[in-house]
Amino acid sequence: MKITDSDVIRFHLQVIHGINVKSVESKTERLFASGAKVFGVPLENLSRRFIPEFGLVPGFLVDACSFLLERAGTVGLFRKPGSLPRIKSLRAKLNRGEACLSTAFAYDVATLIKQFCRELPEPLIPAEIPAALLKAQTLDSLQDRISALQLLSCLLPARNSSCLHYLLDFLSKVTQRCEENLMTSSNLATVFAPCLLPPPNKQEMSEGRFELRILVLRTFIEKPQMFGVIPKAVMDSMGFLINCPLLKDAHSKKHSLKVLWSVKTVPWIQGKTKVRPAVHQRRRESNLPRRPTLRRSVGLEVFPNIAFFRACMSCEDSSPAAAILDALSPSSKQPSPNRIKRDMRLSLFPGLGQGQTASSSVFSAVGKLQAASWSKRISL
Template identity: 80%
Template sequence: MKITDSNVIRFHLRVIHGITIKSCERKKERLFMGGTKIFGVPLENLQRRYIPEFGLVPCFLVDACSFLLERAGTVGLFRKPGSLPRIKTLRAKLNRGEGCLSTALPYDVASLIKQFCRELPEPLFPSELHAALLKAQALPAPQDRTSAIQLLSCLLPARNSSCLHYLFNFLSQVSQRCAENLMTSSNLAVVFAPCLLPPPNKAEMSEARLELRVLALCTFIENPQSFGIYPVKPV
């Protein structure tokens, strides 16, 4: 069930879960997306591709994830780093618009995906939502945690939501092959927490706060079909 009125979502978060959140600043989507540069570029300026079910997703992310899906059994995928010299070369080629992923190595492409997420000018999860996500994850009842986190995912700008939904769906498929790659949903969440929910200061880098970040991402990786969908019964 999709609910587009953010005021309704905030009302439920406040009344049912005791979570108050400020409005996320929503920039206008640009109809024209030019240039070939990929890293460190705002989402609205990237070349994107329409993917049914997800919406407009950055072309690089689609190509990189599609490449890795065929190699999802690679042991330690996303945990083991790629080669820095090779990654540097790949970045330069990608930023020039050259197609080079087909001959790359899985660890290098996985590292590029993490760099892409980490180097966005604004995190895929806007900073306005970080505290609310952690508060939601700290709720005592499991069904309250799930409901609150699902509600928060409905507040994301469309460009962020499409990108994250696609990414979580991909990571879910990677985790389903954990018997081969040894990357469970929890392992993947640990790897992606600094990329998607970067702590704003040292006080937020405590073990307890990191664990909440990981658990929140685990929820999305394990249930990508619920991302951005208003829960039928938010209580």
């Protein structure tokens, strides 16, 4: 299975922030040409220019933002509407490929930018992302909200990310002259929220949800440098996830994601390798012999010279010294396990060999040890 950047980013969002994001469907390039038309045309069919810091950006957006950047001090820019007859004339000229922005009014060009974003067949922010953006804005700490928004911005397709990043960077430059134009980041976010984050249904049209959209765009306008930039921690984790042993045994993408998301730690961020062993490794370890239980340990490990204790109590007629030499000699026969256990009890508790009753405390303790079930005995 091939792990992509989006898989790693969605994994971080799930584990760290608890945000589930569906995979953004990749749109195939359309083969038809749109000519010089600008409005209502997909991004891949527009005439685009390569901007080193952003990538391929539609030519109309580059010309319009460059034109307005020189007039960024205009009061109420993007808030005050332009003239409808002039805007209609400009649209017709732009769709014919005419260069007409140099003589236009600032309010008219600003309105055309909003119409351009609103009339795209596919929104700049794909349908899988807005719900996650709003959820990210409800996180507790400011650092978590910014981190989640940054990760979500990295899930946009390349052409959408380039265009939106360029627009947000331009709006950030407009706010730098807010003392002149009276357009703060909050005002610009309010104006562009219906264009970039339109509500998909009536339930999303509430005032509270609209405020969340404003906060999302306000964060991007105030921090355009973080848009589409993968954090270093996520970059460092990509090598770990690609070589993760949990994915090597997976046979399908669905199964592998379940196995991957079952890991609740993030070892590549913490600098530790807390990885569960693979399935075949756990099976191999389960086949290894178990450690001896208490019953065996007491007889053979705690008292290794059990023959010595047996010899002390073996024969009443022979002397103890002769019995010890007989027991320790190499030629002596090995006693049976049952006799070893019996003789060990006699050596430790000699009173039992003289007919001591079962009511004694010592016998009761030994009897409890013998009566315990095998599964409950403690292993050393």
